[in-house]
Amino acid sequence: MLIKNIGLMFSGDVANPVLDADSILVEGGRIAAIGRGLQGAGAVWDAKGCAVMPGLIDNHVHPAFGDWTPRQNQLGWIEAFVQGGVTTMLSAGEVHIPGRPKDPVGVKALAIAAQRCFSAFRPLGAKVIAGAPVAERGMTAADYAECGAAGVQLLGEIGLGSIREPEEVAQHAAWARAAGLNMMIHCGGPSIAGSNRMGFDQVVAADADIVAHINGGPTSLSAEELTRVMAATTRAIEIVHNGNPRTALHALNTLREMGRLDRLVLGTDSPAGSGVQPLGVLRTVSFLASVGGLDAGLAIAAGSGNIGKWRGLEQGVLAAGRPADIVFIDAPIGGAGRDASESLALGDLPGIGLVVIDGEVRVGARSRNTPPAARVPELA
Numbered sequence: 045m046l047i048k049n050i051g052l053m054f055s056g057d058v059a060n061p062v063l064d065a066d067s068i069l070v071e072g073g074r075i076a077a078i079g080r081g082l083q084g085a086g087a088v089w090d091a092k093g094c095a096v097m098p099g100l101i102d103n104h105v106h107p108a109f110g111d112w113t114p115r116q117n118q119l120g121w122i123e124a125f126v127q128g129g130v131t132t133m134l135s136a137g138e139v140h141i142p143g144r145p146k147d148p149v150g151v152k153a154l155a156i157a158a159q160r161c162f163s164a165f166r167p168l169g170a171k172v173i174a175g176a177p178v179a180e181r182g183m184t185a186a187d188y189a190e191c192g193a194a195g196v197q198l199l200g201e202i203g204l205g206s207i208r209e210p211e212e213v214a215q216h217a218a219w220a221r222a223a224g225l226n227m228m229i230h231c232g233g234p235s236i237a238g239s240n241r242m243g244f245d246q247v248v249a250a251d252a253d254i255v256a257h258i259n260g261g262p263t264s265l266s267a268e269e270l271t272r273v274m275a276a277t278t279r280a281i282e283i284v285h286n287g288n289p290r291t292a293l294h295a296l297n298t299l300r301e302m303g304r305l306d307r308l309v310l311g312t313d314s315p316a317g318s319g320v321q322p323l324g325v326l327r328t329v330s331f332l333a334s335v336g337g338l339d340a341g342l343a344i345a346a347g348s349g350n351i352g353k354w355r356g357l358e359q360g361v362l363a364a365g366r367p368a369d370i371v372f373i374d375a376p377i378g379g380a381g382r383d384a385s386e387s388l389a390l391g392d393l394p395g396i397g398l399v400v401i402d403g404e405v406r407v408g409a410r411s412r413n414t415p416p417a418a419r420v421p422e423l424a
């Protein structure tokens with residue numbers, strides 16, 4: 045596949061968010077080259093001057109099994125996210141499964157089953173990285189090691205289970221890290237029944253890869269406490285769609301003042317009580333770019349490449365050798381912006397044309413969920 049006449053290329057790389065290039069060559073599901081005036085055989089897509097960005101990554105979802113969520117009893121929600129430009133999503137714990145087991149054997153069995161099921165099941169091509177056990181009292185170092193050895197990559201949000209004291213948070217996080225699990229800790233007031241408030245003491249004790257929903261999921265810490273959390277930790281800070289918008293802006297501004305926008309990652313924390321938001325990552329990008337005054341390319345990087353880096357994934361950036369997960373976006377018809385960048389800065393949602401995953405067109409030539417894009421790619 046050759047994509048030509050790209051008007052604007054967002055890289056997903058926070059250090060270099062816009063590339064000086066107009067074409068992408070795809071071979072074998074991966075990006076073979078990025079440049080100007082590239083030539084190639086195979087399908088040639090004329091982008092008609094619209095923008096491309098890496099497939100968005102939702103850093104925070106709560107899947108169950110299949111393309112169904114018991115939280116809102118909704119079918120097809122993962123496919124709907126692909127229609128919103130999300131090509132990869134990471135489980136923060138399969139906590140909505142009715143009757144979720146809480147004993148160590150049950151926790152492990154569920155995590156391994158979820159990891160296996162979503163490895164083999166890709167709705168509309170989505171890469172769902174699931175199997176995120178929830179830390180419960182009674183689990184030991186050997187339990188986490190067994191998960192890691194079985195192929196589980198993630199630990200669900202610490203604090204959704206029975207772990208609540210800083211000492212036990214630190215102990216379980218250390219066991220999970222030793223098992224090779226990439227982990228997140230819930231931050232803020234309790235969410236689902238049985239979960240706990242995770243504040244400064246717990247979050248700092250965990251030293252998790254991701255401080256989940258710094259702006260609350262859905263109830264936020266105070267601005268003062270979350271400022272202290274960001275100063276005392278060194279890893280990724282997550283803003284979610286299903287959180288508090290006021291503290292989201294506070295977190296953004298704090299990271300900007302620290303010069304650490306590379307720490308910013310985005311998720312939806314859906315499905316949730318507030319619903320399923322197929323455009324949640326895109327809406328958060330638009331919110332941060334408009335109300336937050338964040339450069340559109342940096343906002344997109346927070347929803348793609350930054351997550352890839354903190355999660356150890358190869359997707360999330362447009363670069364040679366990476367998976368060809370590419371989303372075509374443009375100003376929506378009728379909007380005040382002339383291109384995707386201006387539309388985001390003005391708070392509009394860009395229209396999605398094509399969604400390509402591993403070099404295969406999965407949505408085209410218009411998303412069913414976004415407003416229509418002004419310029420839509422065509423097969424040349």
Ligand SMILES: [Zn+2]
Pocket residue numbers: 201230231235256257261
């Ligand atoms: Zn949470």
